[in-house]
Amino acid sequence: MSRQSYKQEKNQLTYTQQHLANERTYLAWIRTVISIVGVGFLATSLHFTMGVTRNSFVDTFTIALGIFACIFGLIVIFSATQNYKKKRQQLINETFTPSNMHITLISSMLAIMIMMVVVYFFMIM
Numbered sequence: 001m002s003r004q005s006y007k008q009e010k011n012q013l014t015y016t017q018q019h020l021a022n023e024r025t026y027l028a029w030i031r032t033v034i035s036i037v038g039v040g041f042l043a044t045s046l047h048f049t050m051g052v053t054r055n056s057f058v059d060t061f062t063i064a065l066g067i068f069a070c071i072f073g074l075i076v077i078f079s080a081t082q083n084y085k086k087k088r089q090q091l092i093n094e095t096f097t098p099s100n101m102h103i104t105l106i107s108s109m110l111a112i113m114i115m116m117v118v119v120y121f122f123m124i125m
Helices: 003-013 016-049 056-093 100-124
Strands: none
Touching: 016 056, 016 100, 056 100
16 A cells, blocks of 8 residues: 555545535435425325316326426436535545535425425315
């Protein structure tokens, strides 16, 4: 083992807490994706199994909500994975920059999904 490699490896041991926190954050995003897709699946499956009055516009909107939830989930997975790798590299390089774009994108899409769910509830009333 070269001297520099040993020094870099030893240096990373001091950042173990940060690496573990980065992994916990990544896993939290994955749990969030499961919830997001679950909400879309739940809304879609409940709509088509409940005895609500059929309306083609509401049916189409419900399908769009389910598809949006799945696409949103995929975007969050890819974004979280990219962010995890970026943070891991920053920890190795001993640099840090916050991820504003990642948070803004996910927050905006979550707001859209919540509005879609609210609109859906108003349409079935």
